[in-house]
Amino acid sequence: MRSVVIGGGIAGLLAARVLAERGPVVLVERDTGTGARRGAPQGRHLHGLLDRGRRIVEELHPGFTDELVAAGALTAEPLVQTRWFLHGRRLHPTRTGLRSVLASRPLIEDVLRRRSVVRVQEGSATGLELDAGRIAGVRLADGATLAADLVVDASGRASRLPDHFVELGLRAPREDRVDVGLGYATRTYRRLPHDLGGDLNVLVSTVPRSRGGGAMAVEGDRWLVTLAGLLGDHPPLDDIGFRAFAASLPAGPVGNIVAHGEPLDDPVPFRFRGSRHRRYDLHRCLPEGLVVVGDSVCSLNPLYAQGMTLAAQQVTALRAWDGRRTRDVNRTIGRLCTAAWKIATRADLALPEVGGYRPLPARVLDAYVTRVQRVGHADPAVARALIRVANLTDPSAALLHPRILGRVLRPGSDRVVPHEAPVGVPA
Numbered sequence: 001m002r003s004v005v006i007g008g009g010i011a012g013l014l015a016a017r018v019l020a021e022r023g024p025v026v027l028v029e030r031d032t033g034t035g036a037r038r039g040a041p042q043g044r045h046l047h048g049l050l051d052r053g054r055r056i057v058e059e060l061h062p063g064f065t066d067e068l069v070a071a072g073a074l075t076a077e078p079l080v081q082t083r084w085f086l087h088g089r090r091l092h093p094t095r096t097g098l099r100s101v102l103a104s105r106p107l108i109e110d111v112l113r114r115r116s117v118v119r120v121q122e123g124s125a126t127g128l129e130l131d132a133g134r135i136a137g138v139r140l141a142d143g144a145t146l147a148a149d150l151v152v153d154a155s156g157r158a159s160r161l162p163d164h165f166v167e168l169g170l171r172a173p174r175e176d177r178v179d180v181g182l183g184y185a186t187r188t189y190r191r192l193p194h195d196l197g198g199d200l201n202v203l204v205s206t207v208p209r210s211r212g213g214g215a216m217a218v219e220g221d222r223w224l225v226t227l228a229g230l231l232g233d234h235p236p237l238d239d240i241g242f243r244a245f246a247a248s249l250p251a252g253p254v255g256n257i258v259a260h261g262e263p264l265d266d267p268v269p270f271r272f273r274g275s276r277h278r279r280y281d282l283h284r285c286l287p288e289g290l291v292v293v294g295d296s297v298c299s300l301n302p303l304y305a306q307g308m309t310l311a312a313q314q315v316t317a318l319r320a321w322d323g324r325r326t327r328d329v330n331r332t333i334g335r336l337c338t339a340a341w342k343i344a345t346r347a348d349l350a351l352p353e354v355g356g357y358r359p360l361p362a363r364v365l366d367a368y369v370t371r372v373q374r375v376g377h378a379d380p381a382v383a384r385a386l387i388r389v390a391n392l393t394d395p396s397a398a399l400l401h402p403r404i405l406g407r408v409l410r411p412g413s414d415r416v417v418p419h420e421a422p423v424g425v426p427a
Contacts, residue, residue, distance in 0.1 A: 001323070004028060004138045004148040005118075006125045009040055011294025011311035012154035013112040017060050018319040019152070025118040026146055028138065032122045040156070042302060043105040044268050045186040046214050046226035050391040051078070051098035053309030056316055061115050065101060068111055072219030073103035074200055078387050082201035086373045088250035094380035096387050102200055104218045108308075121146065125155070128164045128290075135289035150326070152291045152318070154311075159296035162278065173283050178345045178356045179274030180301060183234030184213075186268050187242065189223040189261035202253040206230055206303060207350055207373065213246065213254045222264065223257055228303055231353050237267045275300050275348070277341050281334020291318060291326050291333070298337035300344040309392050310340045343389065343396060372399055374414040375407065382407050 001023040005016045008029030016027045031040075049057070058064050069075065076082055078098050084091045101108070121140070129137035129145060137147040153161045162172035196202060196215070206212035206228065213227040213235075227235035227245050235245040246258035276299045280292045294311040314333045321329040346366060349356050358366075376383035385404050388394040398404070407413060 001149045002147065003150045003152065004146045005152045005154055006138065007154035007156055007294070007296070008032070008113070008120065009154065009156060009294065010109065010112070010308050011156075011296075011315065012152070013109070013116055014057065014060060014312060014315040015152045015154055015291075015293055015318060016116060016118045018315055019150070020118055021319070022323070023149075026121050026148075027116070027118050028121045028123060028125050028140065028146070030122065030124045032120060040105060040109070042270055043109075045105075045184065045270055045302075046216055046224055046305075047103075047105040047108070047308065048216070048305030049101040049103070049108060050305060050309040050393075051100055052392045053312040054099065054101050056309075056312035057112075060315075061112070064111065064115070068101055068103050068107065071103075071107060071111065073101060073107060074217050074219075075099050075101055076200040076217075078391065079383060081199050082203065083196075083199060083251075083253060084387070085202075085204045085251040086207050086376070087205075089377045090251070091373075091376045091387065092378060092380045092383040094384055096384050096391075098388065098391055098393060100201070100391075102216050102218055104224065107219055125160075127167060130168050130287060133287055135287050148289070150289055150291065152293060153296045154294045155296055157276065157295040157299040159278075159292075161292065161296060168287075170285055170287070171283070173286075174279040176277040176279065176341070177274055178348050178354065180272070180348050180351075180354055181231045181274070182228060182272040182301060182303070183232070184226050184228035184270055184272075185235045185237055185242065186224060186226045186270070187258075187266065188264045189215075189225060189257060190264060191217055191221045191223045191261075195223070195257065195261070196253060202251075204249045204251045204254055205347075207347060209250060210351065210353075211245070211249055212303060213249055215254050215257050223261060225254065225257060225261075227254070227258075230348075230351065234269075234271075235267070237269055239263075242267050272302060275341070275345055277337055279334065281331045281337075286327055286330060288326050291329055293318065293333065297333060298341065300340060301348055304344045304347065304390070306340050306344060306392060310336065313392065339396065340392060343392075368408070369399070371414050372404075372408050378415070379407055379413065 003019040003025045005027045019025045124141045125138050127139040200217040203214040204212045210230040210233045215225045218224045246255040293314045317332040
């Protein structure tokens with residue numbers, strides 16, 4: 001089987017890796033160098049490779065984690081070496097059995113590129129070839145055509161696939177969306193051994209306010225600090241404004257790093273209008289020979305760090321595909337996207353100002369999830385269940401397990417705890 005993968009980001013590199021098991025692969029990418037890419041505008045900002053995604057990549061590329069660590073990346077256990085603040089208070093620091101990779105996006109991509117064994121075609125895809133209702137190839141900007149039995153669109157949020165559909169006389173896919181007006185800015189700081197008491201990551205959620213941020217230890221003894229605001233409340237780019245925004249967060253660790261750390265560059269901005277799920281899985285006239293992965297199909301609020309892991313899950317579905325109807329694998333990918341979509345958009349819709357449909361069952365569940373978050377400040381079992389769902393390791397239904405349900409609904413379980421939970425970790 002001849003495959004063409006459009007896009008050389010995380011999703012494209014992983015898709016090319018699994019398709020190489022079936023036959024020759026050409027990866028089309030306009031930014032073929034190393035480091036930050038134009039095609040990945042979020043590359044200079046905070047990223048998280050959740051444990052579920054790390055395990056999938058490790059299965060595809062044995063030794064991947066060790067290679068990142070050898071290049072200066074760090075790993076941390078969520079809730080133990082990561083401080084996660086919800087409603088202004090820290091979730092209980094307890095063992096989770098998870099391991100996160102702390103590295104910049106360019107480093108992760110560079111390691112995957114070095115491990116890639118597929119042919120890379122520099123350029124941009126400008127259209128698709130259709131033959132008897134089946135995708136037969138990709139047209140390039142230089143006029144060349146790459147014939148293919150399978151085309152995978154991994155070109156990202158700016159994918160032109162809906163436009164290509166219209167050019168071919170097909171209906172563009174339905175698009176679900178939740179707009180949040182997110183804006184964030186990132187700055188790097190020198191990291192010292194005593195910073196954050198030796199912890200490696202801190203995340204301050206926007207729940208239930210519009211401001212949040214995070215600081216992650218990355219290669220080169222640096223802190224990657226991202227400040228974020230929803231609904232147009234975006235962090236300033238000047239030094240004084242950046243510091244003031246950090247100081248205004250409902251928890252102090254990020255603000256302390258910004259206030260006392262040595263900045264290594266100027267803040268870099270990014271804007272994200274909202275989450276998008278293009279419903280190729282529901283498209284009745286979806287041509288055969290086409291699979292859509294990564295942000296091309298589902299682009300979630302990056303504050304929840306699900307993007308790379310969701311892409312890895314989609315590629316796992318592509319690897320398990322029986323090679324017959326591509327419609328089937330697109331439907332599987334759609335189910336994976338829907339599960340992650342519910343987690344991300346439910347958190348966004350917790351802000352009343354965010355527009356979106358809130359049916360009664362969803363509102364009841366949202367109230368329950370809010371209680372889960374508050375109970376997780378003091379209850380290690382609830383905090384563990386919550387972080388495993390957020391990391392896409394366990395399904396959302398895990399929060400409704402009778403053992404968790406009883407702990408969450410117990411009278412007084414959501415009492416206010418001190419602003420900082422004890423640092424000691426239970427055995």
